[in-house]
Amino acid sequence: MSAAIDRRRAIAQSVATALAWSTLGPSAWAQSAATAARPAPAAAKAAKLAGTVRIVIPANAGGGWDQTGRALGAAMVAAGAADQVEYENIGGKGGTIGLAKYAEKYSNDPNTLLMGGMVMVGAVALQKPAVDMTHIQPLARLTSDYLVAAVAANSPIKTTKDLADAMRADLKAVPIAGGSAGGVDHIYAGVLARAAKANPEGLVYKPFPGGAEVVEAVLSGNAALGLSGYSEFNDAIASGKLRAVGVSSRRSVFGLPSFREQGLDAVMANWRGVFTGKGVPAARAAEMLAAVEAATHHESWLRTLKQNRWEPSWLTGKDLAEFMELDLTTARVMVYLLKLKA
Structure with missing residues (x-):
């Protein structure tokens, strides 16, 4: 079976999910963000990626992506993946401004990560920007809120x-x-x-x-x-x-x-994840993923989850790619059904 047919079936499924939402309520969409089974814990210490790792946060300071990105950076340092982490906040338009600047500046950078998630998916669906999420590589879904x-x-x-x-x-x-x-x-x-x-x-x-x-x-x-x-x-x-x-x-x-x-059937989960540049080689992306995973097993990350009441929702690889495709297509249908305007 060709990849094109698989994609068409995935899109058809997402449209069916969205249409089911329109008649039965939003619980169908909420189910798409179900927490995946977490793999066995990684080693306590991560292999060092670099002396300095950069995390681009496509939002202003203080919001959910900022909190998640800084918590991840602190955990990466604590786990030994880096000596220090630099943070770059680029806010505006649901993360699409930061996404575009990241893709332009850091697409081939092996030491720079990007935060993102459902907010960015919805913004892409609504705004239809020239630079969308096909311009970055997903590494891991981290949390649901x-x-x-x-x-x-x-x-x-x-x-x-x-x-x-x-x-x-x-x-x-x-x-x-x-x-x-x-x-x-x-x-x-x-x-x-x-x-x-x-x-x-x-x-x-x-x-x-x-x-x-x-x-x-x-x-x-x-x-x-x-x-x-x-x-x-x-x-x-x-x-x-x-x-x-x-x-x-x-x-x-x-x-x-x-x-x-x-008595009001209005259910929805918000997820956040981490990405790397489209031009980063697969081997390096795998190293970055391993470092992120080690960080999410560290005490400092687990403490942040508890403090902020975030649910861990680890997802990677093919499962994450399919989840994001479904999420984006569903968001596009929701924008239409809800008559949302940019």
């Missing part, structure tokens, strides 16, 4: 029912703040609107480069609802400035109830 929907403490929206009623009555009156246009927050805003039986065409989505800006948008009244990862909302929720309404998981997490448990 869930989105928290939060309102200001004084908001009249206190429950999931309140939110659904408000969205159904006048979606334009419930502006939603989140990450970059086309990213997972944007798509999930459409998911919430559809689950509430509101018209997605009325969605008012306000994109921001980081979680801190999303919090400020909600607190200032610039947005009625904010969407972000738990680690980015945790302090504001703990201090009482924000009140969580629901989480995009199937069951309660972070001590917060899921939307699904509250």
